[in-house]
Amino acid sequence: MSICLIYYMMFLMLSIISFISSILFMVLDYSLMLEFELLSLNSISIVMTILFDWMSLLFMGFVLFISSMVIYYSKEYMYGDLYINRFIMLVGMFVLSMMLLIISPNLISILLGWDGLGLVSYCLVIYYQNVKSYNAGMITALSNRIGDVALLMAIAWMMSYGSFNYIYYVDYMKNSVEMNIIVSLVILAAMTKSAQIPFSSWLPAAMAAPTPVSSLVHSSTLVTAGVYLLIRFNYALTESMMLFLLFIGTMTMFMAGLGANFEFDLKKIIALSTLSQLGLMMSILALGEYKLALFHLLTHALFKALLFMCAGCMIHNVGGYQDIRYMGGLINQMPLTCTFFFISNLSLCGLPFLAGFYSKDLILEVLSMSYLNIYIYIIFFISTGLTVCYTFRLLYYVIMGDYNYLSLNSISDSGVIMLKGMSGLIFFVIIGGSVLMWTMFPTPYFICLPFIMKVMALLVTMIGIWIGLEFSKFAINYNLKSLSLLKISLFLSSMWNMPYMSTYGVNYYPLYWGNLIYLSMDQGWSEYLGSQNIYQNIKNMSMFLQILYNNNLKIFLLLTVMWVIFMILFL
Structure with a gap:
């Protein structure tokens, strides 16, 4: 075995x-x-x-x-x-x-x-x-x-x-x-890990x-x-810590959602989607609802694992390419994989009665009930809309349209073991949310909202679907030929230039400055005045002494003669 x-x-x-x-x-x-x-x-x-x-x-x-x-x-x-x-x-x-x-x-x-x-x-x-x-x-x-x-x-x-x-x-x-x-140190640790x-x-x-x-x-x-550790530490979070965590969580959620809409790498889109959901978990945790954060963490784990497995299957089949622009029309060649991919994506969007709906909708409704400022409310719903937007953009590129890569291919649902692995998860992606909800919340949340706030999540989802599809068609037709559009696209897809800051800012510039200091100090002034200077002085002195030692008899006789002359002249 x-x-x-x-x-x-x-x-x-x-x-x-x-x-x-x-x-x-x-x-x-x-x-x-x-x-x-x-x-x-x-x-x-x-x-x-x-x-x-x-x-x-x-x-x-x-x-x-x-x-x-x-x-x-x-x-x-x-x-x-x-x-x-x-x-x-x-x-x-x-x-x-x-x-x-x-x-x-x-x-x-x-x-x-x-x-x-x-x-x-x-x-x-x-x-x-x-x-x-x-x-x-x-x-x-x-x-x-x-x-x-x-x-x-x-x-x-x-x-x-x-x-x-x-x-x-x-x-x-x-x-x-x-x-x-x-707790402040634990929050820092959780922020790096999550x-x-x-x-x-x-x-x-x-x-x-x-x-x-x-x-x-x-x-x-x-x-x-990181999220799990903060769930364990949730009792010790003070109000100011919670506000800080809420701000960081919402910013992460918004930044990742925006970035995923301009990314073309299949795995990176799903990675940014994870980042967006982590921001959501952190935000709801910061509102004091640690059970809801755990609930979303578990439902998210199911559909995100399946999403990656489907993406892996697709990449495997198209010969290792990850650019979604090379894909398209895969539903014809890989119907089962694309079905799993579609269901897990809909679960991510929070489509009613799939796993993601139970946690995501509940989080948005609990947020709508709480006494918070308009910034938090708007950014939560915009981020939810962005999630739906990049999901349908991804589906448009991968599943719909024509296949855009090699005309000679052998794409099919041939990986039986991979399909079995994915089939084990699809069942839970569909019913996992409801089962978890019945087990984790024995007494249901009583949510009382005005009609417009109640349907806001559904409204934002519909707008997100529309924008996602229209945006994809626009990008395919115009191919971002405008330089300003291209710059905006690159800025957003690179997560507001964060990778440059965290690599160049942390690695490149300190190393560059370190090299300058090394050249000017270690190999410059300190070398000139320090070790080399001391070495030169000792060498010169030893050479002088060497001359004395080599000619000691001559010097002795010379000094004797000089002494005799001195004695004759002055005495």
Whole structure:
């Protein structure tokens, strides 16, 4: 039996056990905490803690289920790869790091899972060993290091409590200075991991990884770690922190939605869509609705994993090209894949009664009920409209129209194993939202809104569909020949020039200035006045002494003669 099937069966069984346990824990209102003391230093005990409650078990169930489907899908997607076993083991390590993060109510064990995710993601992003992968891997690893350092600093501040189990303190110590510092550092860590502004540029760059990895990273593992950590810390968030997080979340959501409308790389469009949804999760979390944030996180994981798997299937079939302008009319050659792609895209838009609708519509209605300013209300609905807009633009380019690439091709739904992997998810993309809603919210939300606000989500969706289709037709007909339009398009698709700022700003200019300082100081003045100067002086002195030593007898006799002459003259 291949390593793919062993991992697939193991993860699938564990996910079923985890999901059933979470429902049981939810019904019984039960939590289980296991502690193993590793080390005790004075009054601080370093304890390995594992927390099983409905939230961690439910999330674990989802991560394991999606991972099992992705690994099964990889069996065919990575077929022919010489190092497929290494790839599957890396994915296994990635999932296990996420498990460690999910079940830890302890900052030290969270750091192990957190760093595990960062390091293994680096190995997976540079899996195709070329310059582009290397650059993407470096920006991913270095962006995440900021968050890792923030988490280390939070651990240091936790020492003032004598224990690293934050779960005991988040609610009771929320007004203490230490807890505010710890939570601020955790927010910074979550912003880097969940790619919020200004740390967004690594997320589309991480698309250099193989598609199964993208499917896993963008649905339920790496990028959701930050949101999950903040869900755990939600009790300790102060009002000012929540306002800051709300602003950052809405800006990320808007920026990613706008960028996806001008992007042509299939995987990057879906990556920007993930970024937009992460902004939505952060925003609703900042409004105090942590359960809704978790609900959207889980439903989003289902349809986003399937979206990436469908995209991978399409890229696989068109010979590795990712530009959507080369595609078109794929519904004729790949009907089943395109059907899955269409359903998961509609779920992303929040089409009624698919998984995404239950979380997205509820989030918008809860927002409409709350007392917030007009900026938040408008940007939420504009971002929702942009989501629908780029989704239908993507569908227009990929599914409708004529095929725009090689006339000699063999595109078909031939990948049986890939299709089976996707079929495992499609069922949950359709019914997952309703099932989750019935389990997570035993008492329904009572939402009372005026008619216009109630239908606003539907109205924005309809406008988004119309703009998305019209925009696609305009772009195809006019091909952005106007220079100003092209500049706007490039500015928006590059996420407001953020990749340039986070690579050139962080790498290029400091290195350039460092080189100037090195040339002028280390190899310039300090060399001239320092080591070289001292060396020259010592050399000159030693040469002078050498002359003295070599001619000591002559000098002695000369001095004797001079002394005798001196004596005769003056005495």
